[in-house]
Amino acid sequence: MSVVxxxxxxxxxxxxxxxGTAVLVLLTDLLLARRGATLAVAGAGAVATVLVALLAGRQTRSTFCVADGCSYLAGGRSALVAVVFGLLTVGVLALAAPALRAGPTPTGEYCFLLACSMTGGVVLGAAGDLITLIVALETLTLPLYVLVGLRRGSQASAEAAVTFFVVSVVATSVTLLGAALLHATTGTLHLARLGPVLTGGTPPAAGAVPVDHPLTTVAVTLLVLGLAFKVAAVPLHAWAPATYDGAPLPVAAYLSTASKFGGVVALLAVVQGPLPATRTGPVLAVLAVATMTVGNLVALRQQRTVRLLAWSSVAQAGYILAPLGVLALTAGRTGAVRDTAVAAALAYAVLFVVLELAAFAAVVALRPVGADGGTIADHRGAGRRHPLVGAALVLALVGLAGLPPGLAGLFAKVVVVRALLDGGAGWLALVVAVNAVIGLAYYLRLAATLYAPTPVATSGGPVVTGADRPVIPRPVAAALTLTTLAAVVLGFAPQLLLDATRW
Structure with a gap:
């Protein structure tokens, strides 16, 4: 019988x-061979992707459908994800523009790889089956292996790329094994079909292993652990600090935001409905506690700026996973309680992306073109020399810490804690609160360093550090301004974001 x-x-x-943006970037670089034109095409393509996603997201549509299962589901969810990835691409291009124009990094390859990664992120938000989900996630991640090592003549960059590649391959193998075992127990890979089969609503396909078989638990655990790699959750987190620190600063900014956001979207896609909450909830709760605790404790000892932000992002991943850990407790409750937990995780992820990108944009602005993030001591007094940039970085840091006037970060912490309390996980809310207090130490340490007195040399003059720079390139200044404004706007309009994230 033929299948249509x-x-x-x-x-x-x-x-x-x-x-199409990726293809146009290749053609522009080939035919014109002008860095400015290539950057302009990449930026225009990313903006066009955002606009098209906003228009397409006004109506729910599906494609690649067979019987009652669809592999691609377009709607509000996919539009939100596509908009985030498109805007991230624009922001990273702006941060990288000065280094691409002045340095040896090939602009065409850089923009092409970034556009390919954006394509994977756009498809990820609409994935309707595990194969599409995993392929989209790998399309998002694969170009990053090359981007991390694209800084020529840098041994740290090459080592970071190899570390990222090796660990990522292992995580992908674990994810694929989990998906294969899940197919063996259910006979399907479509997310819409997995839920009813795993919960006993519909029988598995002929020849499949019984759903209550222990193999199902193994499959779910492997799938969740493999996807948790993308958010740098413990114990699959060790790659993040070395990779972020070795990568060029704009790539580290994209990696810490896009990869983590993609991992959150993938996890939400599989735990919100298809996978049984009684099995995913405990796994995610343990991951959340371990991730936020390890990330915060190790961040206290960091002396390099990017490594501090990397370990901070590990801790932030724990806060994002925490609401998903209570899904098992809310399994018998109303759909509104479960939807609140999912919306809290996604809203926190979006706010984290904005604040993290703002923090990296400020670091890029304070460093020489093409330089790495330097040490925390290199930024001593930088807020005095660049008051606006220093203020933006402090706003991003206190937002990540969850303190006012960083209202976006404060709202994110409150939403997560409220979701945990509504779900009956008061102990997990307490762990989040304690870790938030621990995180204050290193965020405030970096903020205080920005306004500390500049050390004086023996000759009586000020010591010139890597944070000194007379002029901030316009693209970097524009990216920093827009991300800071976005953080401020989201802080004053939190309910709009929370409503938009209710899938």
Whole structure:
């Protein structure tokens, strides 16, 4: 019997726009060979992807459907994800523009790889089955291996790329093994079909292993652990600090935001409905506690700026995973309670992306073109020399810490704690609160260093550090301004974001 598969090209428009951007970047670099033109095409393509996603997301559509399962689901969820990845791409291009124009990094390859990664992120938000989900996640991640090592003549960059590649391959293998075992127990890979089969609502396919078989638990655990790598959750976190510190600063900014956001989207796609909460909830709760605790404790000892931000992002991943850890406790409760937990995780992820990108943009602005993040001591007094940039970095840091006037970060912490309390996980809310207090130490240490007196040399003059720079490039200044404004706006309009993240 023949099977007819439907294809809706309107649903695929955001993916077409993102993939078309990558193709146009290649053609522009080949035919014009001008760095400015290549950057302009990449930026325009990313903006076009955002606009197309906003238009396409106004109506729910599906494509690549067979019977009752669809592999691509376009709607509000996919539009939000596509917009975040498109704006991230624009921001990273702005941060990288001065180094690409002045340095040896090939602009064409850089922009092409970034556009390919954006394409994976756009498809990820609309994935309707495990194969599409994993392929999209790898399309998001694979270009980053090269981008991390694209800084020529840097041994640290090459080592970071190899570390990232090796650990990522292992995590991908674990994810694929989990998906394969899950297919063996259910006979399907479509997310819409997995939920009813695993909960006993519908029988598994003929020849499949019984759903209550221990193999199902193993499959779910492997799948969740493999996806947790993308958010740098413990114990799959060790790659993050070395990779971030060895990568060029704009790439580290994209890696710490896009990869983590992609991992959150993938986890939400599989734990919100398809996978049984009674099995994923305990795993995610343990991951959340271990991740936020290890990240905060190790961040206290860091002396390099990017490593501090890297370990901070590990801790932030724990806060994002915490609401998902209570899904098992809310399994018998109303759908509103469960939706609140999921919305809290996604809203926190979006706010983290904005604040983290603002922090990296400020570090890029304070460092010489093409330099790494330097040590925390290199930024001593930088807030005095660059008051606006220093203020933006402090705002991002206190936002990540969850303190006012960083209202976006404060709102994110409150939403997570409220979701945990509503879900009956008061002990987990207490762990989040304690870790938030621990995190204050290193965030405030970096903020205080920015306004500390500049050391004086023996000759009586000020010591010139790597944080000194007379002029901040316009693209970097624009990216820093826009991300800071976005953080401020989201801080004053938190309910709009929370409503937008209710899938």
């Amino acid at each position: 598969q439907s294809i809706d090209h309107l649903a695929l428009l955001p993916a077409y726009a993102a993939a």
